[in-house]
Amino acid sequence: MxxxxxxxxxxxxxxxxxxxxxWHKDYGQEPVTSQPQAEQLDSSGELQLSADEFGTQPVATSPAVGPASSQHEQIVRVETDVLQVEISTRGGDIVGLKLSEYELTKDSQTPYVMMRRQTGFNYIAESGLIGQHGPDARSGNRPVYHTNQLNFTLASDQQELVVPLHYEYQGLQIEKRFIFRPGQYDVSVEYHLNNTSDEVRVIQNYQHLRQTIDGGKDSSFFMPIYRGAAYGTASDRYKKYSFKDMQKSNLSIPTQGGWAAMLEHYFVAAWVPNQQVDNLIYSRYHQGQGLIGASGPMLQLQPGEQTVIATIFYAGPKVQDNLAELANGLDLTVDYGFLWFIxxxxxxxxxxxxxxxxxxxxxxxxxxxxxxxxxxxxxxxxxxxxxxxxxxxxxxxxxxxxxxxxxxxxxxxxxxxxxxxxxxxxxxxxxxxxxxxxxxxxxxxxxxxxxxxxxxxxxxxxxxxxxxxxxxxxxxxxxxxxxxxxxxxxxxxxxxxxxxxxxxxxxxxxxxxxxxxxxxxxxxxxxxxxxxxxxxxxxxxxxxxxxxxxx
Structure with missing residues (x-):
């Protein structure tokens, strides 16, 4: 020239x-197409997963989210200096989450809404116990936990806020704890288990994020908003898994540690299971709903034995230093592409x-x-x-x-x-x-x-x-x-x-x-x-x- x-x-x-x-390819909303799946929705519209897909064989039960039993669902509200969280007593799921330090729009004084459960669109964090004696494995009927109070606030001089939920099933005493700390977007989710029966109890924990694919925020031609999943394993620190990918095939990846997340441009929600044990990263899609999560190893509790299963749930801004401390590769959700090293x-x-x-x-x-x-x-x-x-x-x-x-x-x-x-x-x-x-x-x-x-x-x-x-x-x-x-x-x-x-x-x-x-x-x-x-x-x-x- x-x-x-x-x-x-x-x-x-x-x-x-x-x-x-x-940018448009990575952050534009994916088209939604329907595809037959083996999973079924129960009468409440919740996504069912078979136990073998969680890696729980030979257990034949499944994590179930079903209609209300004789107990009534209640919402536990928790507020810290950075989070406003709503926890359903049915299953102990996080069904609402706002970020107090981030405005929805500039000078709106309205906190940014990450997770919500509403007509036409759901974005929630589910977790529970499956396996032969897991209360979430019962078809069509998830456990309804009980609690002594419905409102919790982290005081300015408080270093830790524990929100306990209680349930007992087949001699297995369960206390599901959500532990909040000041200034932190990561929440410790713990199961304190006590086998009071005279028989072995077999259980397995799972946790996933579920979102309506064809709902959510509007996208524009020049400022598209990314909504999609991602995960990390021991061999692949960061891998995008779009909703379009989710519709085509199911993830089922065994790995030590690992994590599963959903992204929306500046923010991320992620489950980080125990990084020292073998987990299974999985995904599912059915009728406009997609989920990605991780399940832990099978545990056998002897009569009189007690144990604690701990995971971490993160929902907040993509602050790289904070994410890097939680799991290997989680900071890569701040996606700089192939030039990340620069x-x-x-x-x-x-x-x-x-x-x-x-x-x-x-x-x-x-x-x-x-x-x-x-x-x-x-x-x-x-x-x-x-x-x-x-x-x-x-x-x-x-x-x-x-x-x-x-x-x-x-x-x-x-x-x-x-x-x-x-x-x-x-x-x-x-x-x-x-x-x-x-x-x-x-x-x-x-x-x-x-x-x-x-x-x-x-x-x-x-x-x-x-x-x-x-x-x-x-x-x-x-x-x-x-x-x-x-x-x-x-x-x-x-x-x-x-x-x-x-x-x-x-x-x-x-x-x-x-x-x-x-x-x-x-x-x-x-x-x-x-x-x-x-x-x-x-x-x-x-x-x-x-x-x-x-x-």
Whole structure:
């Protein structure tokens, strides 16, 4: 191509298209198709799973969620400084969960709703005991626990809040405990078991997340919202398992440790079973409902024996350090894609800078300066190559005129000119290709980091995760791109290509209207730094007589 500047602009356009395409693929809602399954729904609409699918053979019972028995379901409400949780006494399931520290929308004062049970849409966390003597294995009738109170609040000076639920079945005394701690989104879920019978009791714990696939939040063309499952095993730290995948086949993966989760962009709900034992990661789908979870090993309780089965339930923001402490690979739910090994250090640097300046917008500006500074040697090579190519424009045009009717001779003549003048026609491309992974890695940092959600910058920019409400940043970006074009005049002669290049800043300004303002801020600052670097590099070349802006 005659102009390295054209390569840069076209590469930017192409990469931005690929980014949007991949974003839409990963975060867009999957279409829902019905498919026959062996599992059946009972009269309450709950999903049934056979025991052998939990790995409980030879037990022939199943975890059942059935209609009300003689006991009435009640809702236990728990409030901490960061969580508002609703627990049903039927099965001890979490049927409602809000995040007190995260607003549903900017300045709405309404907490973000993660889990809920409502008409047309359910998103709940179920858990229980199956096996030969598990109370949840009874077909059509789950246990209804009893409790002495229905409202629990974690006091400001309290280090732990225990919410106990009690049930007795076939001589097996069960206390299901939910343990909350201040400032934490992970909840310990424990079964304290006491076999008071004179026979062996065989039980197995299970826990899963269940969600209506065709319900939930709205998605838009430019800001799609991801809803889907993911899991981790000893051999595969992080694996997405979309609702579309769930409809096609059932997971059944034995592993030591592991975890199962459902994601929705900035937030994640996950079950983390005992990491020291063998578990089974499983999934199911039936009539618009999908679930993913894990079951533990079979346990035999001798007469008079007591034991504790403990799991962890997490529901909250994708804070990488917190997730990494819970399970191997759970922090990868902050999905940076295949460039995660670059994104993670960049995110660490971004948070380090923000810790000093206290403003995420300022941190974005500073990390852009740092990255552009580190890449300056490559930038210099790129712009010097572009300038040398532009200086050759008269000689290139002369060759094109001389061999306009003989394309076979034009190529060798051009290569001879490049060799004689010691110019590499692709010299501006290699630095660009080397820089592109860093640009893409930063892109995913800005898109995936919950820390930027509703984060204010200054003046009219009060949410860096949302588009610029006044379109000022996109317009400034277009202006900076136009200035870069003026600083490096186009060498293409085709009128159509010249018009395309001329309108490129306008196209990008319109395109960036729908992008998060934090991302547009990054591109704007990057362009301004590039302008300064170009002026500096070209001025140095002019002093050496190697560059002419009028070439």
């Amino acid at each position: 005659d102009s390295q500047r054209s390569i840069l602009i076209l590469a930017l356009a192409f990469v931005s298209f690929l980014l949007w395409q991949q 994104s993670q250090p960049l995110f660490w640097l971004l948070t380090l800078i923000q810790g000093f300046v206290g403003n995420w917008g300022v941190a974005i500006i500073l990390i852009t300066i740092v990255v552009k500074g580190v890449m300056y040697p490559l930038t210099k090579i790129q712009y010097e190559s572009m300038a040398k190519m532009r200086n050759l424009k008269p000689k290139i045009e002369d060759l094109q005129a001389r061999y306009k009717d003989d394309r076979q001779k034009l190529g060798p003549a051009m290569m001879e000119l490049y060799r004689k003048e010691k110019v590499n026609p692709m010299g501006g491309c290699l630095p660009l290709l080397l820089q592109m992974p860093i640009f893409l890695a930063l892109y995913w940092v800005f898109v995936e980091s919950v820390e930027l959600r509703h984060a204010p910058f200054m003046l009219w920019l009060q949410d860096l995760s949302a588009p610029d409400p006044w379109f000022i940043l996109p317009v400034l970006f277009g202006a900076s791109m136009f200035m870069m074009q003026k600083l490096t005049p186009m060498t293409v002669t085709d009128p159509m290509q010249r018009k395309l290049m001329m309108w490129m800043p306008v196209a990008f300004s319109v395109f960036f209207i729908w992008f998060p303002s934090g991302l547009v801020l990054y591109w704007l600052v990057s362009n301004l730094i590039s302008l300064a670097q170009m002026l500096y590099i070209y001025r140095g070349m002019e002093k050496k007589g190697l560059h002419s802006r009028k070439a």
